Amino acid sequence: DARVTQTPRHKVTEMGQEVTMRCQPILGHNTVFWYRQTMMQGLELLAYFRNRAPLDDSGMPKDRFSAEMPDATLATLKIQPSEPRDSAVYFCASGAPGGHQETQYFGPGTRLLVL
Amino acid sequence: SQQGEEDPQALSIQEGENATMNCSYKTSINNLQWYRQNSGRGLVHLILIRSNEREKHSGRLRVTLDTSKKSSSLLITASRAADTASYFCATDAGFGNEKLTFGTGTRLTIIP
Numbered sequence: 001d002a003r004v005t006q007t008p009r010h011k012v013t014e015m016g017q018e019v020t021m022r023c024q025p026i027l028g029h030n031t032v033f034w035y036r037q038t039m040m041q042g043l044e045l046l047a048y049f050r051n052r053a054p055l056d057d058s059g060m061p062k063d064r065f066s067a068e069m070p071d072a073t074l075a076t077l078k079i080q081p082s083e084p085r086d087s088a089v090y091f092c093a094s095g096a097p098g099g100h101q102e103t104q105y106f107g108p109g110t111r112l113l114v115l
Numbered sequence: 116s117q118q119g120e121e122d123p124q125a126l127s128i129q130e131g132e133n134a135t136m137n138c139s140y141k142t143s144i145n146n147l148q149w150y151r152q153n154s155g156r157g158l159v160h161l162i163l164i165r166s167n168e169r170e171k172h173s174g175r176l177r178v179t180l181d182t183s184k185k186s187s188s189l190l191i192t193a194s195r196a197a198d199t200a201s202y203f204c205a206t207d208a209g210f211g212n213e214k215l216t217f218g219t220g221t222r223l224t225i226i227p
Binding site for chain 2: 004031033042043045048050056091093095102103104105106107108109
């Protein structure tokens with residue numbers, strides 16, 4: 001049963017600390033998305049990759065957030081330094097290649113609390 | 116800003132009844148999707164309807180799309196307790212662009 005995995009599932013940290021979230025997309029999928037979900041803002045797209053190349057990171061605060069895909073099986077989202085306003089659930093999603101494969105498959109999320 | 120806005124924000128119905136949720140969006144789309152999110156979980160894709168389609172069915176789900184009104188509806192028939200979740204519509208940014216913009220969601224509660 002292919003699924004997107006994310007680690008860690010929960011993270012509590014103190015303001016100023018670096019946070020790294022990891023995502024393993026479904027094998028064979030060539031698009032990866034990072035979202036942030038909060039009660040106030042809902043689900044926001046932070047960044048997205050196709051074939052490991054970043055295509056859009058306009059939703060991401062550039063001064064503290066960075067997203068990378070070191071290889072096809074790993075995507076990372078880093079926050080440095082973290083701030084309390086970064087507290088949210090961060091989701092990774094992947095999508096299959098093909099002209100009409102727009103469906104996204106979401107991971108279980110990383111629940112981040114910055115104190 | 117959110118492309119899609121769901122209505123109502125919250126809906127409670129008795130088990131066995133039908134649930135209808137609506138989504139409005141602002142710009143032209145290639146397709147519209149509906150996703151479900153159970154509490155504490157990731158989103159799960161339910162159904163996709165293309166801009167040249169008006170209605171689509173999948174099991175107990177029925178989706179309609181009216182591109183002239185920039186709106187869609189999701190009907191869940193014969194609701195079950197397991198249907199309790201938040202439901203989101205998502206619109207794309209055009210063919211060849213996989214970005215999705217999600218609406219604010221409808222929180223559906225099925226009362227046993």
